Amino acid sequence: MQHIGQAMLLTLLLSSFTAAWAELSSQEVATLRHLLYQDCGSCHGLHLTGGLGPAITRTALQSKPTDYLFTVIAKGIPGTPMPPWESQLSKEEIQWLITELKGPHTP
């Protein structure tokens, strides 16, 4: 019973995870995309090619694991101007940003 419970929980977690950004409304996605290019862009460049902060193009992030990117966005990088975004963004929103950054839309 306990196993089944665990399995169910896992399934639930997984499905909620994969569905996470499917659940973001198109309005939320538009807001996030705007945030990425306009506000992240104020340090990383409107085309994500870098500024005071490093380039965050698909190519630049190729070797960076998703977990690492999640931590960087959520917690920031101490000693640098990269701030922690966890008080501004939900986990799902951070996940969406990472998927977007690694996906085909970014340069």
Next chain:
Amino acid sequence: MKHLSILLILTCLWVPATVMASLRGTGDLGVVIERASGSILIVEHSQHTVLGRVSGLGDLSHASVVFSRDARYAFIFGRDGGLSKVDLLEHRIVKRVIQSGNSIGGAISQDGRFIAVSNYTPGGVRIFNADTLSKVADIPADYGQKTYSKVIGLVDAPNNRFVFSLYDAGEIWIADVTDSQNPQLTKYKDVGRQPYDGLISANGRHYLAGLFGEDGLAHLDLWHPDRGVKKILPGYGKGQNDQKLPVYKMPHLEGWAIAGSQAFFPAIGKHQVLVANTENWQQIGTIPVIGQPVFVMAEPTQRQVWVNFALPNNQWVQVIDVESQKPVKTLEPGKGVLHMEFTPRGKAVWISVRDENRIDVYDTQTMQLIIQIPAEAPSGIFFTNRAHRIGL
């Protein structure tokens, strides 16, 4: 008669239509950056109207503008290393060069002959002839073993000098371009960690660099450069209980308000505007505001200081009364207030509201909205009176 009409036609053909239509001065003109579309609006602030749009200027995120000393031409510094010279009367790009891979801003020399651009990639400063945009000199920000620093806080200073800071190296350099082919460099090392922006006082005497990596500011007295760079405002940067809030947008120092003997400037990571005495650079006051300030700008009469804010409070603008040192008005133009520019004698202020695709023009006395002007994701606003001000 026939000859006369041919002559007339020829004359019409020869004189550009725009000049025919409107012979005018440039003293009330300005440029609005449309950051997402790589275009600028050419505007005038006598009637608050848009005169035209110039496109094809590349990546204009964090773009800035300086003006030729005749205030006819705008030099636009793009993020993609583009340096463009735009004719404000003919609404066209006169010359455009891609001078680096990634740049952050620039300045024009006291004599108007040289344009300096500060670059992130490759880190350094490049100097250009203001007429032709041909390169005159290259100053790599090499701070040892061919390591190049990002350069920020570039300003013009009296006697044809440029002053700038090295973000990665923690240095301030002066480049004297009197002999333009061979700029003479004076370097100050260990000025503090991560200088992130700089400004020069309106009289050209004080250069200040804000430090991100430690508390305080680096101060260079250009009347006495031999005295070196000194750390001032040691408490600057410290939050309550040493706990800073996350900084979602770096403050800008360019707009630092100096009103009388008081300087108003943005606290880092705190909902405060700080006040310092400009005689001894001691902090003398703290003004609580609605968010983390980005630009803190004195209105030309120096009676008010206008402030905008970082995310998540970038829909607000607050007006501080200099005498009472209190916010006296809170305005909500809309999401993404990025910049403010005062008309030269201070009657009106133009505010860019990026996410609303609009510029809001307010009367500075009544603080009432005068007019709204459509613009595509506007950011920086620059009026031509900057042509005649040190450090802008």
